[in-house]
Amino acid sequence: MKTELSPRAKVLVYGTMCVLLIPFVFPTWWMVTSSFKPVSDIFAFPPQLIPRSFDFTTYGQVFTLQPFAKQYWNSAYIAAVVTAGTMGISSMAGYAFARIRFPFANAIFMVVLLGLLIPSEVTIVPLFQLFLKLGMVNTHWPLILVPIFGAPSVFATFVMRQFFISLPVELEEAARVDGLSRFKIFTRIALPLARPALASVAIFTFLHSWNLYLEPIVFLSSADKFTLPQALTQFTDAYGGPMWNIQLAAATLTALPVLIVFIIAQKHFVEGLAHTGLKG
Amino acid sequence: MAEVTLTNTRKAYGNVNVIHGVDLDIEDGQFVVLVGPSGCGKSTLLRMVAGLETITGGEISIGGKVVNNLDPKDRDIAMVFQNYALYPHMTVATNMGFSLEHRGGSKSEIAERVHWAAGILGLTPLLDRYPRQLSGGQRQRVAMGRAIVRSPQVFLFDEPLSNLDAKLRVVMRGEIKALHEKLKTTMIYVTHDQIEAMTMADKIVVLNGGRIEQAGTPLELYDRPANQFVAGFIGSPAMNFIPGKIRAEGLVTSDVVIPLPRSAQEHVGQDVVLGVRPEHLVAEESGIATLVTLVEPMGHETQISMMLGQTLIHGLFRERLPLRPGSIFHVRLTTDKLHIFSAADGHRLM
Numbered sequence: 001m002k003t004e005l006s007p008r009a010k011v012l013v014y015g016t017m018c019v020l021l022i023p024f025v026f027p028t029w030w031m032v033t034s035s036f037k038p039v040s041d042i043f044a045f046p047p048q049l050i051p052r053s054f055d056f057t058t059y060g061q062v063f064t065l066q067p068f069a070k071q072y073w074n075s076a077y078i079a080a081v082v083t084a085g086t087m088g089i090s091s092m093a094g095y096a097f098a099r100i101r102f103p104f105a106n107a108i109f110m111v112v113l114l115g116l117l118i119p120s121e122v123t124i125v126p127l128f129q130l131f132l133k134l135g136m137v138n139t140h141w142p143l144i145l146v147p148i149f150g151a152p153s154v155f156a157t158f159v160m161r162q163f164f165i166s167l168p169v170e171l172e173e174a175a176r177v178d179g180l181s182r183f184k185i186f187t188r189i190a191l192p193l194a195r196p197a198l199a200s201v202a203i204f205t206f207l208h209s210w211n212l213y214l215e216p217i218v219f220l221s222s223a224d225k226f227t228l229p230q231a232l233t234q235f236t237d238a239y240g241g242p243m244w245n246i247q248l249a250a251a252t253l254t255a256l257p258v259l260i261v262f263i264i265a266q267k268h269f270v271e272g273l274a275h276t277g278l279k280g
Numbered sequence: 281m282a283e284v285t286l287t288n289t290r291k292a293y294g295n296v297n298v299i300h301g302v303d304l305d306i307e308d309g310q311f312v313v314l315v316g317p318s319g320c321g322k323s324t325l326l327r328m329v330a331g332l333e334t335i336t337g338g339e340i341s342i343g344g345k346v347v348n349n350l351d352p353k354d355r356d357i358a359m360v361f362q363n364y365a366l367y368p369h370m371t372v373a374t375n376m377g378f379s380l381e382h383r384g385g386s387k388s389e390i391a392e393r394v395h396w397a398a399g400i401l402g403l404t405p406l407l408d409r410y411p412r413q414l415s416g417g418q419r420q421r422v423a424m425g426r427a428i429v430r431s432p433q434v435f436l437f438d439e440p441l442s443n444l445d446a447k448l449r450v451v452m453r454g455e456i457k458a459l460h461e462k463l464k465t466t467m468i469y470v471t472h473d474q475i476e477a478m479t480m481a482d483k484i485v486v487l488n489g490g491r492i493e494q495a496g497t498p499l500e501l502y503d504r505p506a507n508q509f510v511a512g513f514i515g516s517p518a519m520n521f522i523p524g525k526i527r528a529e530g531l532v533t534s535d536v537v538i539p540l541p542r543s544a545q546e547h548v549g550q551d552v553v554l555g556v557r558p559e560h561l562v563a564e565e566s567g568i569a570t571l572v573t574l575v576e577p578m579g580h581e582t583q584i585s586m587m588l589g590q591t592l593i594h595g596l597f598r599e600r601l602p603l604r605p606g607s608i609f610h611v612r613l614t615t616d617k618l619h620i621f622s623a624a625d626g627h628r629l630m
């Protein structure tokens with residue numbers, strides 16, 4: 001439903017929205033512009049909204065001070081693998097919990113949900129011991145396995161289960177009469193219809209992996225294995241002080257793909273987050 | 281094509297019995313309508329035949345083969361669901377060909393069958409649409425198309441018309457009937473609408489509380505209902521029931537005496553319920569005086585509600601009667617069209 005606003009009300013509404021935008025837009029603007037400024041201008045007061053001079057060398061330094069391209073690749077492929085794995089596991093597990101009757105299904109689902117209640121700070125130490133025994137410390141395995149079998153996947157399973165429960169049972173019964181096996185029903189009927197839920201799971205999981213911070217700093221120790229959030233902390237001078245402009249250039253590059261995806265898939269993104277019942 | 285036999289079929293959910301030993305023989309090519317009030321177990325019974333519900337006890341056979349433990353796909357049946365259950369992500373053609381695809385038909389064979397079915401149902405121009413781009417009646421037709429492409433042994437319908445408006449329902453009723461004439465396949469059709477049952481069925485099965493009350497042709501059920509439940513369920517407006525006691529002079533209620541045929545004398549002294557259909561009331565000066573409460577002219581007929589002593593009854597009259605609420609109206613009950621049921625258990629006495 002669309003209601004026509006009077007010109008006056010329009011001005012008021014758009015004016016208010018512009019004001020409300022400031023706290024969201026300003027940090028991004030500041031990050032991007034400051035990545036071009038000499039360090040001395042970054043903390044100038046009043047803040048310079050438009051840089052007085054542009055220094056593009058910061059972006060070059062990002063790649064010379066750290067193996068940033070390698071780190072970019074690390075983040076990207078880990079997030080992709082985690083997303084694909086989570087989509088696979090959560091859609092199958094969610095379907096099983098929604099549709100297949102097996103003993104103690106509800107009790108088991110409750111136990112699975114408990115995984116959401118335990119913060120990663122609690123499990124990180126035992127996980128470290130575990131991966132140490134497995135010889136996987138300072139590899140990417142923990143960053144892939146922990147989310148696929150941990151809280152993000154549990155959450156995704158919950159989202160998928162809720163979706164499959166809401167799917168009309170008659171569709172699957174019609175498919176049974178049409179001669180499909182349970183697995184075929186899943187792949188040919190349930191899964192194609194679950195696209196909106198799968199999209200939100202994908203977005204959520206990818207972002208979670210892309211932004212992961214605690215796990216990389218615990219499990220990784222060599223710079224060429226680092227992921228982006230962790231790499232950002234590495235742009236420091238000899239005294240450990242941050243090199244602000246270079247760091248902000250790296251931060252801009254880190255945020256870029258998310259921003260681009262967001263702008264392209266804005267509609268899906270908002271719907272997806274609305275679907276998961278999550279706020280951004 | 282095949283006959284369907286149910287022998288002492290039972291269904292329980294946990295310890296709640298829903299179907300209590302149903303026996304039913306459906307002949308090859310018959311159009312059987314299961315009818316009954318909401319919750320009587322019509323859908324459950326149909327779904328047991330389909331294989332979508334397990335069978336707690338008894339036996340179901342299709343074409344002479346016991347199917348109790350067969351999957352729906354191995355029973356050679358097709359089902360049309362109440363909400364159609366079309367696959368939303370597939371076109372009409374894909375929807376219709378889907379079952380053949382999974383039974384290993386070749387592409388050209390599938391296309392040929394789909395076009396044959398689409399032709400019968402007038403769906404040819406719609407084959408490339410998606411279900412969301414169709415009207416309710418078109419979706420209904422696609423659901424039937426999906427069922428017939430495969431030429432199964434038995435068609436099962438669960439209230440297929442209940443989501444359509446009244447006019448379309450009449451049209452589709454005719455189409456399904458015509459389809460049956462053409463295909464001559466056994467059909468089992470569930471509805472709670474007794475008009476659908478009367479107009480479509482070769483055989484009606486009236487269910488109540490998980491039991492068969494009566495099975496027979498539409499006119500058998502109409503003319504000789506086996507009990508008061510069937511009498512009240514079949515026919516619209518419904519049959520009138522007047523409780524009383526049989527005496528030598530006729531049926532005696534608390535305030536009127538209604539003449540009965542002579543044969544009623546063998547039940548003299550019994551408490552009974554007299555049943556009379558609205559069209560079997562005749563306006564006649566020498567009849568019993570009633571008090572008119574409502575006059576509903578419908579053009580070709582007039583329905584009149586009136587108090588016969590303490591009982592509200594309805595009559596249908598072809599003539600236009602000059603009556604208004606409050607009038608005194610004399611009616612005669614056509615003696616040879618009366619039904620008499622036992623007051624104790626409702627079974628038919630005569």
Ligand SMILES: Nc1ncnc2c1ncn2[C@@H]1O[C@H](COP(=O)(O)OP(=O)(O)OP(=O)(O)O)[C@@H](O)[C@H]1O
Pocket residue numbers: 293296298316317318319320321322323324325472
């Ligand atoms: N899964 C179930 N568990 C327990 N009871 C059930 C279940 N499914 C159906 N019932 C019960 O079985 C009885 C018959 O249900 P059914 O759906 O067959 O009725 P129906 O005759 O098709 O009614 P309607 O005309 O409303 O569709 C009902 O009393 C219902 O409550």
Ligand SMILES: [Mg+2]
Pocket residue numbers: 322323324
């Ligand atoms: Mg039903």
